[in-house]
Amino acid sequence: MGRTRIRDIRHEELINATITAVHKRGYAVVTMAEIAAEAGASAASINYYFGSKEKLMEATMRRLLSQLKNAMLERYATAKTPHDRLMAVIDANFSDRLFTNEQCSIWIQFWANAPYAESLQRLHRINRARVTAHFRAELRTLVPEERRETLREALQCYMDGVWLEAAQCDTPLNPAQARKEAREVADLMIQSQD
Amino acid sequence: MGRTRIRDIRHEELINATITAVHKRGYAVVTMAEIAAEAGASAASINYYFGSKEKLMEATMRRLLSQLKNAMLERYATAKTPHDRLMAVIDANFSDRLFTNEQCSIWIQFWANAPYAESLQRLHRINRARVTAHFRAELRTLVPEERRETLREALQCYMDGVWLEAAQCDTPLNPAQARKEAREVADLMIQSQD
DNA sequence: AAAATTGAAATGATCATTTAAAAAATAGAC
C-alpha cells in the first residue's frame, strides 16, 4: 500500500519548512541547514528528496501556485453570475489559507527571483496568464470594451501590489478585510462605467 | 580645490554599476567582483569607498529614492489644482528617468530584501509614507471621506503592482504609456464618486 | 535480506573582506 508514504510525508514537511524558513530569513540567505533544522531533518535529506536547493525552491513555488489555482477553481464552481465569478477570483487571492505573512513573504521572493531563473519565470507566466484569462472572461459582460483591458490590468496590478505591501507588514494579516477592500475596489472600478 | 572630486566620481560610477549589475544578475547572487567589473574597478575599491557590500546596496537605494523624491517635487512645483498634483505624483512614479527595466529590477530586489535589513526597511517606510501623505492631501478635495482611504490604498497598491509586473518584462518599458494608463485608472476611480 | 532513509563528516567552490605594497594625485617650498 503506502509505498511512497514516507517520501510524501517528507516532501510535505520540507516544503512547509521551506516556507517558514524563507519567511524568517529571506530566500537569498536561507541555508539548507536552516531549512532542514526547521523540519527536524538534515541538509542531506533535502538533497536526497529534492536533488538540490533550487529544485526545492521550485517545488515550493509549485505547491503555492497549485493552492492558488485550487482556491480559484473551488470558488468558481459555486459562482453563478459573471460578477460572482469575478469576486471568486479576488476572494481566492485573499483567502484565509493563502493570504498569510509567511506566504506573502515567499511570493515576493518568488517575484524577485523569477527574472533570474527559467523555471520560476515559467511558473510565474503560467500563473499570471490564468488570472488574466479569468478576469478577461468575466469582465467581458461587466464593462464596455474600450475600458476593459485597462481595468483588468489595473485590477491585477492592484492585487499584486496588495501582496507586495502585505509582505512588508510584520503584524498578522487580515484576509477578510483584504477581501472586503478588494471587492470594494473592483466594484468602484466597474461601476464607473455608467 | 576639488578635494573630494575623485571620491564623488567613484561613488557615482559604482552606484551606476550596482544598478546595472543587480539588474543583470539579481541582488541575491551578484558579487562584488561583478559590480566592480561593471565599473571597470576592483572589488577592493568598493570596500574602500563604501565599506561593505551591504552599505553599497543601501547607498544605491538611497540614490533611487532621492531621485523619486526629486521627480515628485519638480512636478509638484508647477501643478496648480489638487487634480494636477495627484497626477504629478503619478507621473513622477512613471517618469522616463525612473520607469526603466534596470530600475524596476532593483526596486523588486529592494522590496524583497527590505523585511530582512533594518536599513532598507527604514528607507522603504519613509518612501511609502511620503507617497501616502501626498495622495491623502490631494484626495481630500477630490473624493468623499468614506471612500478616500480605500481609494488611496488602491492607487498606491496599483502603482506598486505596475512596477512589479514591469520587472518581469524583458522588452523595453514604455513610461509614456504607463503614465497614460495610470492617469486613466486614477480618473476612473475618482469619477466613480458621482 | 533488500531497499529506502538518515546524518556526520568530508569536499570543493565561492566570496566578502583585509592586507600590504605600488601608483597617482596633491600641496608646499623653492
Next chain:
DNA sequence: GTCTATTTTTTAAATGATCATTTCAATTTT
C-alpha cells in the same frame, strides 16, 4: 614651473568564513 613629501587611490594576493553537495556507513522500513 619643478621638485619632494604627504595623502589619496588602486590592485593583486591572502585570509577566513560560509555553504551546497557528496560520500558512506549506520539505521529503519518493507
